[in-house]
Amino acid sequence: PDSHARPSRVGVGLADKRAAMTPLAQVVHVVKKDLRLLRWPLAAFAVVLMTVAVLDDRDTQLLGSGVIPILAVIAGMLLITTLVQEQSPSAANASWRVLPLSPVAVFVAKLLMLVMVLAVAGAAEWLALIRFDVPAAHAVSLTSMTLAPYLYWLLTAALIASLTRNIRGFVAALILTPIGLVIIGLVFEQATTWMGLSFETPPA
Numbered sequence: 001p002d003s004h005a006r007p008s009r010v011g012v013g014l015a016d017k018r019a020a021m022t023p024l025a026q027v028v029h030v031v032k033k034d035l036r037l038l039r040w041p042l043a044a045f046a047v048v049l050m051t052v053a054v055l056d057d058r059d060t061q062l063l064g065s066g067v068i069p070i071l072a073v074i075a076g077m078l079l080i081t082t083l084v085q086e087q088s089p090s091a092a093n094a095s096w097r098v099l100p101l102s103p104v105a106v107f108v109a110k111l112l113m114l115v116m117v118l119a120v121a122g123a124a125e126w127l128a129l130i131r132f133d134v135p136a137a138h139a140v141s142l143t144s145m146t147l148a149p150y151l152y153w154l155l156t157a158a159l160i161a162s163l164t165r166n167i168r169g170f171v172a173a174l175i176l177t178p179i180g181l182v183i184i185g186l187v188f189e190q191a192t193t194w195m196g197l198s199f200e201t202p203p204a
Contacts (some may be wrong), residue, residue: 026101030109034083041082045075045117049124054131072124073150076117077157081170083113084161114154122147 021029035042052068087106122143129139157170160177164170 023102023105026105027109027112030087030101030106031112034086034109034113037086038079038082041079042117042120045079046120046124048075049120050127053124053128072121073153076121076150076154078167079117080114080154080157081161081167084110084158085164085166085170088162088165110158114158118147118151118154121150 049072087110125146126139126143129142130136134142157174160173161170164173
């Protein structure tokens with residue numbers, strides 16, 4: 001009986017320890033855990049982007065093809081998806097509920113990881129612009145403009161990942177969501193046409 005009770009006492013003690021952590025300590029705990037989980041994918045992501053950023057003039061065709069930015073967006077979205085699903089807010093048995101950890105602390109930690117991915121992409125973009133003799137101040141402005149849509153896609157990935165359980169579900173939702181929105185839009189348009197409604201502004 002004692003051997004069966006011991007793991008339970010250990011589990012309760014671990015939960016009590018987590019509950020006693022300050023909100024900041026909980027954020028640090030989750031960030032460290034995420035970094036341990038994805039240290040190699042994050043490192044590979046950074047190395048590849050930085051390597052591409054310092055390619056010489058002979059490789060401008062590769063940089064201008066649009067392939068690298070698309071791959072960077074996909075890689076960033078997959079990283080964020082893995083991070084969010086590892087402690088999914090929609091899963092009843094998620095590890096952050098068992099420990100327990102504050103939902104706010106987990107959210108802030110994931111947000112910091114998203115900022116880290118965004119910062120790596122931004123640094124690579126800025127370095128590439130500097131490499132092609134763009135003035136530093138102008139490079140910062142261009143980089144911030146580039147990061148805006150990238151941030152949109154990362155946040156989209158985080159939202160969809162929070163509602164799905166695995167990468168397969170994430171990809172399916174990512175593909176089916178815009179298709180569903182188009183279908184809803186077409187149905188709405190047909191319905192309003194059938195009812196004789198119009199949302200167009202009449203000419204003055």
